Amino acid sequence: MKILLIEDDALLAREIAGALRDENFAVDIAANGEDGLHLGDTEFYDAAVLDLGLPKIPGAKVLRAWRANGRQLPVLILTARDGWTDKVDGFKAGADDYLTKPFRIEELVMRLRALVRRAAGHASPRIECGALSFEAQTGLFELNGLPLKLTALEWRVLECLIMRKGIVVDRTELSEKVYEGDAGTDSNSLEVIVARLRRKIGKDAIETVRGRGYRLVGGGAA
Structure with missing residues (x-):
């Protein structure tokens, strides 16, 4: 399972990537929306973890561009923005799941596995x-x-x-x-x-x- 992690906080990105690799995930990291948009458009991923407050291109704009380009990879928004309107905007942009910071890495892993499983057409775990x-x-x-x-x-x-x-x-x-x-x-x-x-x-x-x-x-x- 390969994940695209788009997160501009370098320390947090390393911590998340390390924890995911411990669970056998392969992880590519992008530190800004421009690089993340390009990777998501050109590489194969099982899912993406996307921050909203990104430099160069905001996360919501990245997600809208993917969906406009026909990219169907599951996307989990991971952000400190916990307001109801932020969540609504995220789902309207095309998000499949939404997790707010701070969070437990165990929950992130479980949500990612569920997203990938459902995207592959498996109802049962x-x-x-x-x-x-x-x-x-x-x-x-x-x-x-x-x-x-x-x-x-x-x-x-x-x-x-x-x-x-x-x-x-x-x-x-x-x-x-x-x-x-x-x-x-x-x-x-x-x-x-x-x-x-x-x-x-x-x-x-x-x-x-x-x-x-x-x-x-x-x-x-x-």
């Missing part, structure tokens, strides 16, 4: 594919009822695939949602990660669709 299951609100994977131990990169790849189980996920999109900045090193390339996952959940669980990407079809087979 438990998503199953064969013997593989994913608790979207806790981030826990299980195989045949037992917890599945994954690295952060393996978790991100598998989370992307199970959210769209049975559907081919474009390789470029998958890579951009897994890595922060440049692509991974050889030891953590997408092909290597997929190979490691196949060893853990079954060699036939992830299909390679030549020239397109990968598709999760199950889990649990030897």
Whole structure:
């Protein structure tokens, strides 16, 4: 799961990004509305966390521009503005959720996971594919009822695939949602990660669709 965090308070941005990375999120940070608008228009993200009081371009204007451009990524506004009219304006601009500062990082994580899950079309927080299951609100994977131990990169790849189980996920999109900045090193390339996952959940669980990407079809087979 990859998040775009647009926050001009550098210390707060580092704290949020660090906490999200501890929960296996990949995070890109933009310190102003201009950079955030560009990233949201040109990169793949599962959701965005957007402050309203941004330099260069205000957060609400960034959100309106995304929606006018047809960008449908879920957006959670995170701001110190707690007035009712501010919330109304945020939702009118196209926000999917609104959280005021100060806040608990645990609540932010839960709200982001719920936004991504609903955007992927899953009403239930438990998503199953064969013997593989994913608790979207806790981030826990299980195989045949037992917890599945994954690295952060393996978790991100598998989370992307199970959210769209049975559907081919474009390789470029998958890579951009897994890595922060440049692509991974050889030891953590997408092909290597997929190979490691196949060893853990079954060699036939992830299909390679030549020239397109990968598709999760199950889990649990030897």
